[in-house]
Amino acid sequence: xxxxxxxxxxxxxxxxxxxxxxxxxxxxxxxxxxxxxxxxxxxxxxxxxxxxxxxxxxxxxxxxxxxxxxxxxxxxxxxxxxxxxxxxxxxxxxxxxxxxxxxxxxxxxxxxxxxxxxxxxxxxxxxxxxxxxxxxxxxxxxxxxxxxxxxxxxxxxxxxxxxxxxxxxxxxxxxxxxxxxxxxxxxxxxxxxxxxxxxxxxxxxxxxxxxxxxxxxxxxxxxxxxxxxxxxxxxxxxxxxxxxxxxxxxxxxxxxxxxxxxxxxxxxxxxxxxxxxxxxxxxxxxxxxxxxxxxxxxxxxxxxx
Amino acid sequence: xxxxxxxxxxxxxxxxxxxxxxxxxxxxxxxxxxxxxxxxxxxxxxxxxxxxxxxxxxxxxxxxxxxxxxxxxxxxxxxxxxxxxxxxxxxxxxxxxxxxxxxxxxxxxxxxxxxxxxxxxxxxxxxxxxxxxxxxxxxxxxxxxxxxxxxxxxxxxxxxxxxxxxxxxxxxxxxxxxxxxxxxxxxxxxxxxxxxxxxxxxxxxxxxxxxxxxxxxxxxxxxxxxxxxxxxxxxxxxxxxxxxxxxxxxxxxxxxxxxxxxxxxxxxxxxxxxxxxxxxxxxxxxxxxxxxxxxxxxxxxxxxxxxxxxxxxxxxxxxxxxxxxxxx
Numbered sequence: 001x002x003x004x005x006x007x008x009x010x011x012x013x014x015x016x017x018x019x020x021x022x023x024x025x026x027x028x029x030x031x032x033x034x035x036x037x038x039x040x041x042x043x044x045x046x047x048x049x050x051x052x053x054x055x056x057x058x059x060x061x062x063x064x065x066x067x068x069x070x071x072x073x074x075x076x077x078x079x080x081x082x083x084x085x086x087x088x089x090x091x092x093x094x095x096x097x098x099x100x101x102x103x104x105x106x107x108x109x110x111x112x113x114x115x116x117x118x119x120x121x122x123x124x125x126x127x128x129x130x131x132x133x134x135x136x137x138x139x140x141x142x143x144x145x146x147x148x149x150x151x152x153x154x155x156x157x158x159x160x161x162x163x164x165x166x167x168x169x170x171x172x173x174x175x176x177x178x179x180x181x182x183x184x185x186x187x188x189x190x191x192x193x194x195x196x197x198x199x200x201x202x203x204x205x206x207x208x209x210x211x212x213x214x215x216x217x218x219x220x221x222x223x224x225x226x227x228x229x230x231x232x233x234x235x236x237x238x239x240x241x242x243x244x245x246x247x248x249x250x251x252x253x254x255x256x257x258x259x260x261x262x263x264x265x266x267x268x269x270x271x272x273x274x275x276x277x278x279x280x281x282x283x284x285x286x287x288x289x290x291x292x293x294x295x296x297x298x299x300x301x302x303x304x305x
Numbered sequence: 306x307x308x309x310x311x312x313x314x315x316x317x318x319x320x321x322x323x324x325x326x327x328x329x330x331x332x333x334x335x336x337x338x339x340x341x342x343x344x345x346x347x348x349x350x351x352x353x354x355x356x357x358x359x360x361x362x363x364x365x366x367x368x369x370x371x372x373x374x375x376x377x378x379x380x381x382x383x384x385x386x387x388x389x390x391x392x393x394x395x396x397x398x399x400x401x402x403x404x405x406x407x408x409x410x411x412x413x414x415x416x417x418x419x420x421x422x423x424x425x426x427x428x429x430x431x432x433x434x435x436x437x438x439x440x441x442x443x444x445x446x447x448x449x450x451x452x453x454x455x456x457x458x459x460x461x462x463x464x465x466x467x468x469x470x471x472x473x474x475x476x477x478x479x480x481x482x483x484x485x486x487x488x489x490x491x492x493x494x495x496x497x498x499x500x501x502x503x504x505x506x507x508x509x510x511x512x513x514x515x516x517x518x519x520x521x522x523x524x525x526x527x528x529x530x531x532x533x534x535x536x537x538x539x540x541x542x543x544x545x546x547x548x549x550x551x552x553x554x555x556x557x558x559x560x561x562x563x564x565x566x567x568x569x570x571x572x573x574x575x576x577x578x579x580x581x582x583x584x585x586x587x588x589x590x591x592x593x594x595x596x597x598x599x600x601x602x603x604x605x606x607x608x609x610x611x612x613x614x615x616x617x618x619x620x621x622x623x624x625x626x627x628x629x630x631x632x633x
Contacts, residue, residue: 037432087615093432094363098571099614101564105607113601222560226443229436237432280451287444291425294437298428 017251018151026199042221048204073204236300350581352538366438374543415540460554574622
């Protein structure tokens with residue numbers, strides 16, 4: 001009984017981790033290729049969620065909503081890359097932080113102006129609602145299982161693209177030596193726009209998928225963005241493999257911490273106090289994980305240098 | 306003959322004093338409170354500027370110290386006003402409503418927190434440092450939300466402002482004078498530290514770490530010291546801010562707060578001693594004037610900030626007094 005519950009929590013942790021990977025992959029690619037720290041990545045996540053909610057409300061189709069999240073987030077990505085981000089590649093990190101912080105303010109208030117302050121809701125489609133029976137008598141939400149599978153499929157696709165395709169070769173070359181591949185005739189500014197739009201689309205897609213189990217509201221992106229930062233600090237900046245391992249570690253630590261710590265403290269304390277202490281510590285657990293990794297591997301688990 | 310920068314400093318400090326005095330004569334307490342906010346934000350910005358401008362440490366987590374200062378005030382005053390003890394074992398520790406003690410505790414605890422966060426974050430540099438400081442502030446934010454003893458998500462209200470010997474702190478102009486006095490004190494200290502052997506070595510380490518190491522200094526130790534001083538100053542500002550509002554909530558720990566403190570520094574001009582004060586005053590002015598125009602004033606703030614970063618680097622001081630201090 002308790003084991004079934006535990007496995008369910010592990011699956012929840014996996015689902016959370018896979019979604020974090022979609023966020024972190026874009027961030028780490030953009031940093032790896034262009035050397036840019038992008039705080040507005042959370043805004044692209046929000047754009048995807050709002051585009052999906054609006055499309056679902058207009059057409060009633062969940063698949064169209066997901067496609068809209070990819071298209072709109074990628075479009076917003078191209079727009080800000082061309083107008084603003086491109087001017088920041090040669091600037092120092094302080095300027096990048098401030099300019100992308102300014103973009104957050106503009107995106108958040110702009111969305112509030114367009115959609116109002118009340119949260120929107122994005123419903124799961126009928127064919128993904130309800131539960132599904134897994135081996136060993138585990139019953140799990142069909143939608144969350146689909147999230148895990150879709151997220152893993154995207155991860156595999158991303159690894160394949162970077163390892164095997166021509167565009168992947170260019171991305172890896174861009175990480176190694178920006179000037180050299182420009183000198184070899186690759187259109188570097190087009191490559192930068194593509195990488196940025198790809199990261200934006202992944203973030204928007206994650207926003208839409210999460211939007212169906214949480215509410216879609218202004219400011220939903222930044223908490224996830226900061227978690228994605230923790231993920232890439234743990235994994236090592238610029239490493240897709242690191243982002244994947246880091247995301248799963250963070251997802252599992254957070255979910256299992258919230259589940260196990262109160263149980264653990266209940267062995268020694270009265271239940272209400274145990275829940276309070278357990279919940280407070282659980283909310284800190286991933287940051288403690290990050291601090292632990294920093295102590296032993298200051299540049300992350302899979303640092304490129 | 307004063308330099309342009311010294312003239313600007315004098316004008317700024319005179320303006321910050323004359324506006325609330327005028328408002329006091331005209332019986333406009335709201336304007337006094339607004340200026341008090343600018344002064345307190347200015348102190349918070351001076352704190353960040355010590356690490357950012359002088360040491361080149363881009364910390365996006367100074368809300369951690371601002372919030373801790375706020376909670377020090379909240380917790381101490383809460384225990385004093387409810388006549389309970391903070392702890393009873395191993396010794397009894399009562400709360401207090403004396404501002405001076407609250408400030409001291411806020412400064413010491415913020416310095417300790419900065420020592421911990423700094424020691425971990427300074428193992429890395431550059432973009433890692435930005436992300437890690439942001440993450441640690443977020444950790445404290447979630448801790449403040451989930452820890453139920455002091456109000457959790459709802460925050461903690463204090464009904465009477467804390468005491469300062471010989472003053473009625475509930476009177477806006479008297480509380481303003483306390484904050485203004487502290488601002489002068491902090492400005493003087495930072496001015497002196499920036500010109501001390503330590504400040505010069507720190508500035509040199511920002512510009513060229515290798516040479517400083519070759520001269521026998523330890524850059525890491527300089528950075529950590531700067532980060533601790535920086536955190537302590539911002540913690541003091543947090544305690545004052547909570548006292549101004551007579552309220553403290555997890556919002557003080559949020560990433561938006563970190564971002565705003567950074568905006569004060571940038572709007573004013575990175576690396577200038579008085580820069581953050583000018584930046585905070587401009588921020589309050591924008592908030593007040595644009596907030597009246599539109600509910601969505603953050604769009605305009607974002608656009609202005611974007612303009613400053615892309616086209617007018619150096620902030621107000623860079624614009625008026627020319628580029629003397631480069632940040633790199």
